[in-house]
Amino acid sequence: MRNNLVGKSILIAAGLAMGLLGGCKTTETGNGSPAPDTKSGSNTSSSTPARPSPKSDGNAISDPIKIGLVVSLNGDLKPWGDDSFKGATLAVDEINKAGGIDGKKVMLMPGDSNSSPEAGKSAAQKLIADGAVGLLGEVSSGITQQIANVAFDAGVPVIAIGATKTDITAVGDNIFRVCYTDDFQGPVMAKFAYEELKLRNVALMTDNKQPYSQYLSKSFRAAFEKLGGKVIHEEFYESKQTQFAGQIENLKSKNPDGVFLSGYFNEVGPIVNQMRQAGLKVPVFGGDGWDSSELLTSGGEAIVGGYFCNHYNSKEDRPEVKEFLSKWMARYHAEPGTTMGALSYDAAMLMMKSIEKAMKANGTKSRDVTKAIEDTENYPGVTGNITLKGQGGNPRKPALVVEVTKNGFVWRKSYKPEEIEN
Amino acid sequence: MNLVAGLDFSILPQQLANGLLLGAIYALIALGYTMVYGVLRLINFAHGEVFMLGSYAALFTSWALGFTPEALKNGAEKPSSWMVLALMLVVSMVVCGLIGVVIERLAYRPMRNQPRIASLITAIGVSLFLQYAGGLFLPQSPPPAISEQVNPYRKDSDNVRLTLKDAPAALKAQAKLLDAEAGKAEAAYRASEQQDPPGHTTAATEDLRQKYQTLERSAQKVEGEVNGQSVKLNIPFGQLIMLITTIVLMLILRHIVMYTRTGRAMRAVSHDFDSASLMGIDVNNVVTVTFLIGSALAGAGAMMYATFLRTNLTPFLGVTPGVKAFVAAVLGGIGNIPGAALGGILMGVVETLVIWLGFSGYKDAVAFVVLIAVLLFRPGGLLGSSKVEKV
Numbered sequence: 001m002r003n004n005l006v007g008k009s010i011l012i013a014a015g016l017a018m019g020l021l022g023g024c025k026t027t028e029t030g031n032g033s034p035a036p037d038t039k040s041g042s043n044t045s046s047s048t049p050a051r052p053s054p055k056s057d058g059n060a061i062s063d064p065i066k067i068g069l070v071v072s073l074n075g076d077l078k079p080w081g082d083d084s085f086k087g088a089t090l091a092v093d094e095i096n097k098a099g100g101i102d103g104k105k106v107m108l109m110p111g112d113s114n115s116s117p118e119a120g121k122s123a124a125q126k127l128i129a130d131g132a133v134g135l136l137g138e139v140s141s142g143i144t145q146q147i148a149n150v151a152f153d154a155g156v157p158v159i160a161i162g163a164t165k166t167d168i169t170a171v172g173d174n175i176f177r178v179c180y181t182d183d184f185q186g187p188v189m190a191k192f193a194y195e196e197l198k199l200r201n202v203a204l205m206t207d208n209k210q211p212y213s214q215y216l217s218k219s220f221r222a223a224f225e226k227l228g229g230k231v232i233h234e235e236f237y238e239s240k241q242t243q244f245a246g247q248i249e250n251l252k253s254k255n256p257d258g259v260f261l262s263g264y265f266n267e268v269g270p271i272v273n274q275m276r277q278a279g280l281k282v283p284v285f286g287g288d289g290w291d292s293s294e295l296l297t298s299g300g301e302a303i304v305g306g307y308f309c310n311h312y313n314s315k316e317d318r319p320e321v322k323e324f325l326s327k328w329m330a331r332y333h334a335e336p337g338t339t340m341g342a343l344s345y346d347a348a349m350l351m352m353k354s355i356e357k358a359m360k361a362n363g364t365k366s367r368d369v370t371k372a373i374e375d376t377e378n379y380p381g382v383t384g385n386i387t388l389k390g391q392g393g394n395p396r397k398p399a400l401v402v403e404v405t406k407n408g409f410v411w412r413k414s415y416k417p418e419e420i421e422n
Numbered sequence: 423m424n425l426v427a428g429l430d431f432s433i434l435p436q437q438l439a440n441g442l443l444l445g446a447i448y449a450l451i452a453l454g455y456t457m458v459y460g461v462l463r464l465i466n467f468a469h470g471e472v473f474m475l476g477s478y479a480a481l482f483t484s485w486a487l488g489f490t491p492e493a494l495k496n497g498a499e500k501p502s503s504w505m506v507l508a509l510m511l512v513v514s515m516v517v518c519g520l521i522g523v524v525i526e527r528l529a530y531r532p533m534r535n536q537p538r539i540a541s542l543i544t545a546i547g548v549s550l551f552l553q554y555a556g557g558l559f560l561p562q563s564p565p566p567a568i569s570e571q572v573n574p575y576r577k578d579s580d581n582v583r584l585t586l587k588d589a590p591a592a593l594k595a596q597a598k599l600l601d602a603e604a605g606k607a608e609a610a611y612r613a614s615e616q617q618d619p620p621g622h623t624t625a626a627t628e629d630l631r632q633k634y635q636t637l638e639r640s641a642q643k644v645e646g647e648v649n650g651q652s653v654k655l656n657i658p659f660g661q662l663i664m665l666i667t668t669i670v671l672m673l674i675l676r677h678i679v680m681y682t683r684t685g686r687a688m689r690a691v692s693h694d695f696d697s698a699s700l701m702g703i704d705v706n707n708v709v710t711v712t713f714l715i716g717s718a719l720a721g722a723g724a725m726m727y728a729t730f731l732r733t734n735l736t737p738f739l740g741v742t743p744g745v746k747a748f749v750a751a752v753l754g755g756i757g758n759i760p761g762a763a764l765g766g767i768l769m770g771v772v773e774t775l776v777i778w779l780g781f782s783g784y785k786d787a788v789a790f791v792v793l794i795a796v797l798l799f800r801p802g803g804l805l806g807s808s809k810v811e812k813v
Contacts, residue, residue, distance in 0.1 A: 074557050076738060198635055208783050236783035240742045242733040243447075245440035246777035246785075253430040255646030257639055266734070269563075273732040277658055279578070279649075282642055294563040298734030 051173040051392060056155030058174075058366020059133045061359060064107040065100075067092070067351055068127030070137035070147055071161070071344075075115025076239065076266050079292045080139040080340045084161050085110060086332060087344030088136055091352065094327070101356045108348075113143050121146035128154045133355065133366050134373075136347050139340050140264075141165035141212035148175045157354075157370040159347040162311075162340050164288060165215050169393030174370040176393040178346045178386055180417075182212070185287050185309045186219030188399045188415045192307065193258060194227045196401075196413065197283055203256035204234040205247065205271065207263035216262040216287045232256055237267065244271045245278065252280045261286040269298025276302035283307070293337040295404065306404045311339045312383040313400055313411045324382040339383070346381035353379070429779065432653045435586060437778040438771065443661050445770020446668045447731075450723035451747035452754070452762035453675065454522075454716035460692040460757035461712045463538065467545040468525055470744020471552035472518050472717045476724025477568075477735055478560055479517040483510045484572045502574040507729065510572070511667075514725035515718040522717025523710055531706070549744075556737030563734040573729050575659035582662055584655035589648045597648050600641035607634035660730030671722055672763055675715065679759060684711055692757065746789075753793050755806020764804060768792075 059066075069088050072081030092108045100106055111127045113120030120143035124135060128150065135151055135158045138144045144163035151158045152172035160168065160177035164185055169175045193199045202224060207213035221231045233254040235247040248271070251259060259275070261268045261284060272284050283305065290308040299306075314325055314335060324345060328336055336342065354372035363369065376388040384397045396417040402409040451473055458466040487506055529548050533541045588594075611630040618624050679685040690698040691708045699705045727743070728735060746769060754765025769789055776788040796804060 074554060076736065078557065078562060198632075198639065235777075236785075238786065240738065242727075242739065242742065243444050243731060245444065246437060246774040247782050249433050249436050249440060250430075250777060250780070250782070252646075252649060253433045255643070255650060257642060266736070270733045277578070277581075277732060279656060294734070297563045300732075 051170060053173050054152050054155040054367075056153070058155035058157075058370075059128065059131050060364055061133050061355065061369070062131055064105040065355060066107050066109055066130065066132045067348070068109050068111060068124070068130075068132030068135045069348075070111045070113050070120055070123045070127065070135060070143070071139065072115040072143070073110065073112040077115040077140055077264070079294055080162065080338055081113070081115075083336055083338045083341040084137065084139060084344035086328075086336070087341040088348040090327060090331060091345045091348035095352050101352060102359050106352060113138055115140070115143075117142045117146045120144075121150055124150045128156050132156065134159070134351050134369050136344065136351060137161055138163060140210070141168060141215070142210055144168050145171075145211065148172070151175065156366045157373055159351050159373065161344045161347050162288065163212075165212050166219075166394075173374065173393070174366075176373055176388055178343055178350060178381065178383065178395065179288075179311055180397045180399055181394050182216045182219050182287070184417060184420060185399060186216055187223035187420045188401065189260065189285055189287065189309050190220050190223035190227055190229070191415065191420065192401050192413065193260070193285060194224060194229050197258060197285070197307070199229065199258035199283065201230050201232045201256050202258045202260055203232055203251050203254055205251070205259060205261045205263070206234060206236050207239055207267060208236045209239040210263060212289060213262040213264070216289075217260070220260055220262065237263070237271070239264065239267060241267065242270060244274050248275050248278045248280060251275075252278060256282060258283045258285065262289065264289040265292040265295040265298070269295050269300075269303060272299050272306065273302040288339070290404075291338050291340070291409075293408070296406075296408070299404070303404050304406055307401055307412065308404070310400045310402050310409065311397070312342055313402060313409065315411060320380055320382045342382040346383055346386065350376060350379055350381070350386065432587075432650065434778065435653060435655055437774050439655055439657055441771035441774030442767060443657070443665060443770070444774060445767035446665050447723055447727060447743065447766075448747045448750045448769050449763045449766025450668050450671065451720055451743055452751040452766045453672070453759060454720045455748050455751040456754070456756055456759060456762035457712050457716040459751070460759075461688060461709060462530070462534075462541075464530065464541050465545060465748070466716075467542075467744070468529075468548040468552060469716070469720060470740030470747070471549050471556070472521055472525070472740070473720040473724045473727075473743060474556065474737060474740030475521055475552065476514045476518040476721035477728035477739065478556075479721065480510045480514045480725040480728045481568050481735060483513045484568060489571045500571070502572050504574065506572055507574075507663075510729065511722060511725050515721040518721025518724065519714045519718035522713040522720075526709060526713040531709075553737055553741070560737050562736050568728050568735065573660050575663070580659040582655075582657045582659055585652065586655065587653040589652040593644065593648055593651065597641070597644040600637070600644050604634065604637040604641040607637045610634070658730065664726040664730050667722065667726060671719060675719065675759065678715070684708070688712060749789065749793055753796055753803055755803025758803065758805045761803055761805035
């Protein structure tokens with residue numbers, strides 16, 4: 001307990017220092033969030049309490065119909081932002097080519113979140129002020145949280161593309177997502193590690209600056225311990241850090257039989273690369289934060305053989321996947337580097353279908369669109385069937401565990417929500 | 423207090439070495455900050471971005487030498503040598519030096535007679551400009567990571583190993599045996615996997631995989647025990663080159679500053695800008711040389727950073743080392759050259775020791791607490807003058 005106190009006072013002092021020094025540089029992305037309390041893993045229950053409704057009716061459905069898209073067109077998360085932008089553009093152009101919605105063209109308004117929550121917040125505010133009837137985005141949970149807060153006050157619906165942190169949709173009943181949550185993803189990887197990789201003593205590596213990573217580590221830990229495994233150690237780092245020798249040496253001395261890395265691909269690649277160099281050769285695995293072909297370039301040969309949880313796989317046999325890939329290839333002449341292209345396509349399509357539904361029911365405002373999104377049942381998305389009715393904004397979708405190979409990500413096993421929940 | 427009990431002293435020497443290696447990079451960047459500040463009383467926030475551009479200069483040099491992603495596709499090996507590294511180092515230093523001079527000429531010189539805050543804001547502007555212009559034009563995480571291809575000393579067997587205390591021979595023999603068995607099992611599994619139709623795993627393969635996995639686990643467990651019972655130093659050869667190069671560069675810098683005419687002029691300008699110009703020193707020339715040398719040092723650091731440290735290149739990679747090095751420069755006493763070196767190494771070691779203590783979540787916090795503590799008692803930094811500066 002004493003340690004904790006000392007730690008907290010140090011943190012406060014340093015927070016002040018960071019504020020002073022950070023004041024000169026505006027590129028810091030952290031929001032000063034303290035280290036997660038890793039001991040309590042109790043909030044992984046999947047019951048959804050009633051979500052508050054926004055007071056405002058939101059923007060009107062104008063002509064052209066304005067949809068805002070907040071993604072990271074700059075900064076560390078650019079690979080996701082670029083793919084999200086391409087996916088949404090593909091969907092919007094497809095609808096416009098077919099005559100738009102009820103004769104009205106759709107206008108996609110992109111906003112840059114610059115890989116930081118602050119910039120994401122102002123981008124969302126600007127898009128809403130410009131008349132967006134609904135918002136799409138983000139991939140990062142930390143940024144989506146800010147967008148959700150802004151959109152709740154304005155009464156504009158949000159469909160998040162790849163934000164998996166569970167409590168984001170609890171902000172209000174106008175916040176939705178097209179991906180699964182960390183409450184599902186963590187247990188999936190725990191089950192995979194325990195049953196398929198036969199790991200028992202696992203160490204965690206968590207990005208202290210990303211709410212996504214903190215929460216995923218927590219949900220993994222709870223699930224893995226429930227299965228009977230042990231989490232023997234946890235190390236922390238921060239986004240944009242590039243040298244991890246200290247943490248890796250500590251991990252090595254604890255002799256884990258596997259390491260779960262819950263952060264983003266930017267850091268995971270170098271970490272695993274440096275881990276192998278330091279002689280720690282145990283299996284590594286993580287969440288959908290790994291999903292980018294950049295993982296292969298920054299991780300090199302070291303990352304080959306790692307596993308992570310993903311949303312869909314381009315080698316799947318479903319007609320939606322094949323159709324999406326052929327459209328994508330025709331337009332961009334290369335396979336999508338991440339799965340965010342498909343998720344963004346799904347989010348944009350779902351938004352436009354819901355606007356269409358709302359207009360057919362004589363709806364005129366954002367609130368009507370929110371209602372139409374909430375009523376989504378069995379929408380056949382590229383990334384799987386999406387049902388949002390009565391789900392609290394979180395669709396129940398299967399998760400895929402893929403292996404990193406030299407030639408890309410190869411499907412290994414899928415898990416349905418039912419397999420995890422009991 | 424279980425604080426001490428939870429510590430693993432067998433890894434302390436390795437952690438100290440890690441801290442020293444990390445600190446050496448900070449020190450090399452910090453030198454650029456401190457030199458510019460010493461001469462112009464300007465905190466050159468774009469220094470981190472010069473560092474970033476240096477790592478890209480190293481990358482493009484390696485491409486020009488034939489280490490392109492296309493040439494190395496499908497695991498093709500191209501022999502590299504120390505000459506390649508030396509050439510990359512020189513190009514990176516020259517490019518960075520020139521960039522530094524251009525930045526000074528275009529952005530800072532027109533601001534020199536304005537209030538100091540104007541230069542400071544210009545510096546931040548240049549920093550952001552370079553980051554986002556880089557985002558537009560430079561490849562992000564260019565494949566493959568540069569350290570995978572041009573470093574001729576990248577193999578595990580090239581690491582410098584020092585055994586301070588050895589594990590029992592019986593345990594080591596057991597680890598070796600298990601490792602060999604696991605290797606055989608893996609080969610069998612991979613061979614069987616090759617036979618399978620694509621996208622499908624047969625029961626026989628699955629069986630072999632399970633077998634291989636079990637063996638691999640036990641091999642790893644024993645190897646972990648070997649590691650736990652011995653005290654070893656394991657330093658990648660590239661990082662050793664880096665440390666030595668850093669020390670050599672610092673010695674050269676010291677020689678220039680202390681024993682050459684240019685160095686004497688630099689010290690004079692640093693002491694009193696206006697009087698120096700009255701004494702017939704070409705101040706503009708001195709400032710240009712300062713930016714040239716400071717930025718070239720960042721370029722050297724950047725080349726080694728990109729080549730030896732197994733990290734990916736992004737237009738934002740200068741941010742974190744830049745801030746850390748700035749803090750190191752302040753810690754050592756900004757404007758003071760040995761102070762920057764000391765501050766950098768201290769930062770690296772403190773950071774790593776905090777991680778070793780088990781507080782990796784607080785490592786930056788502690789580094790800043792050290793800074794505050796030092797500044798409380800010695801406002802000029804560790805080796806700086808105690809004269810109070812208004813910044």
